[in-house]
Amino acid sequence: MTENTAGTWPEPPLAGTEAQAIIGALERQRATLAWKCSGLDASGLRTTLGTSTLTLGGLLKHLAHVEDSHFARLWLNSPVGAPWNTVDWETTPDWDHRSAADDTPEQLRTLWQQSVARSRTIVEEALGEGGLDQLGAYTTRTGERPNLRRILLDLLEEYARHTGHADLIRESIDGLTGEDPPR
Numbered sequence: 001m002t003e004n005t006a007g008t009w010p011e012p013p014l015a016g017t018e019a020q021a022i023i024g025a026l027e028r029q030r031a032t033l034a035w036k037c038s039g040l041d042a043s044g045l046r047t048t049l050g051t052s053t054l055t056l057g058g059l060l061k062h063l064a065h066v067e068d069s070h071f072a073r074l075w076l077n078s079p080v081g082a083p084w085n086t087v088d089w090e091t092t093p094d095w096d097h098r099s100a101a102d103d104t105p106e107q108l109r110t111l112w113q114q115s116v117a118r119s120r121t122i123v124e125e126a127l128g129e130g131g132l133d134q135l136g137a138y139t140t141r142t143g144e145r146p147n148l149r150r151i152l153l154d155l156l157e158e159y160a161r162h163t164g165h166a167d168l169i170r171e172s173i174d175g176l177t178g179e180d181p182p183r
Contacts, residue, residue, distance in 0.1 A: 022152050029159035036166035049172050058097035060108045065096045067115035071122045077137035
């Protein structure tokens with residue numbers, strides 16, 4: 001991954017391996033989400049847009065869950081840890097979004113940052129053992145197993161979708177717009 005001219009913004013390499021391009025794009029989405037959620041107090045992280053109940057705090061908590069569940073479930077085929085393993089997802093499928101209002105901005109940011117750190121470690125170890133074609137431990141009902149490429153691309157898609165939501169919500173709070181932080 002390369003950085004911008006200010007030296008602080010992740011950019012996918014212009015000419016790199018497939019793994020570097022995918023991880024670089026994912027890191028850019030992660031950085032954009034972090035920027036859109038930065039500098040806000042609890043009220044800012046609880047702000048909604050129009051009739052939507054989606055908040056920046058809810059996005060942070062949801063994406064922390066996605067980070068943990070994608071790699072625990074799909075790559076390692078292991079149970080997802082706390083706090084996710086204490087939730088009755090059948091009766092409260094949007095728990096991560098709704099419960100974020102009960103957390104402080106520091107708790108939300110820390111939860112997300114720790115989930116991202118765990119994912120980075122897993123991916124780094126996996127790539128050290130082989131490439132993107134490696135199969136995860138999870139097996140579907142039809143006997144298929146996702147490869148690392150598919151898991152990373154699904155995660156990238158999830159971030160891209162929600163970073164668009166974060167753009168709109170943040171702009172409604174204080175007018176912050178753009179793809180990159182000021183240089």
